[in-house]
Amino acid sequence: MEQFTKVVAPAVLVLLGFYFVRQHYQQHHFVEKQQQLFGKPKHKIVMALVTAMLLSPCMEIEAYFLLAGTKGWWVMASIAILYAAITLTGMLLWVRLAYKGSLKLNWHKWEHNAGIITGITLIVTGVISFFTH
Secondary structure, eight states, X not given: OHHIIIIIHHHHHHHHHHHHHHHHHHOXXXXXXXXXXXXXXXXXXXXXXXXXXXXXXXXXXXXXXXXXXXXXXXXXXXXXXXXXXXXXXXXXXXXHHHHXXXXXXXXXXXXTTHHHHHHHHHHXXXXXXXXXX
């Protein structure tokens, strides 16, 4: 596992980064892909996000649920409701702030360089990950 996290995972990130940069220079169909995404029914997009959130592990909350399991169902339900309320409130606040800030940016310029930005971000993340593990 150590070998994987030290070498293989960063290498995959770097290779994906080069792939995105290469794809950017071979085709410029980002607007069509964006229109395809927005053409889908909203309930399918929401269900995909809910499924992704359901399947992603939350290591930090597991300990609370394990401890609450010894106290009874009402404590577990209370923690679940509290966790959901805090998480949803935080997400909604951050998304609102990010949305308000994003309205001030010139997105047309960024749209044409999306492949390069994504690729460089992946390459830099892979290189940093290689040297920090």
